Amino acid sequence: MPQPSQPPPYSAAVAPGALPLLGHGHRLLRGSAGYLSSLHLHGDLVAVRLGPMTVQVPCHPDLLNQMLADHRLFDKGGAFYDRARDVAGNGLVTARTATTRTSAGWSSPPSAARSWPGIRASCRPRSSSPRAGGNRAR
Structure with a gap:
């Protein structure tokens, strides 16, 4: 008899670098994209303080999908x-x-396996733009 599948163990953490009263707000104001994209280094579910509130940021794809669905x-x-x-x-x-x-x-x-062929077919490789410093083949 097959064993019931267990969900994978997820890790939880508190993001480092919070200041008293401000929490992590100063980090978000200085560079929110870089800061948010680095949270996965601390855990699958990371607590971020915004002033007096604590916000849980799901960094694992399965947790994010569950939260959205x-x-x-x-x-x-x-x-x-x-x-x-x-x-x-x-x-x-x-x-x-x-x-x-x-x-x-x-x-x-669009995480269903049947969706990927259509998505893949609609994606085209980016050509480099002369303004971006790349050489474009003519």
């Missing part, structure tokens, strides 16, 4: 999302489940 368990709410909604509007990232239910189909990750 399970709207009932991971509904977007609380002070952070309420403030983000005030600033950015009621978009895909900030909207609650009831609002995004109608657009869930187009925003789902």
Whole structure:
């Protein structure tokens, strides 16, 4: 009889470099893309402090997929999302489940194996631009 598959063990950590009262906000203001892309080095699920709030950042693809797909368990709410909604509007990232239910189909990750051939066929290699310093074949 086959053994039931166990989920892989995920690691959790707190991002280093938080300042009192500010948390990790100063790191995000200085270079948010670089900072966020480095969080996976600390764990699969990393806690980041933004002032008095703690935000959990999923860095493992399986955790991120579960968070994006399970709207009932991971509904977007609380002070952070309420403030983000005030600033950015009621978009895909900030909207609650009831609002995004109608657009869930187009925003789902194309992770099914049957989707990859079509995606791969639509991708073209980038040609280097003369402005970017590359040599373009004519």
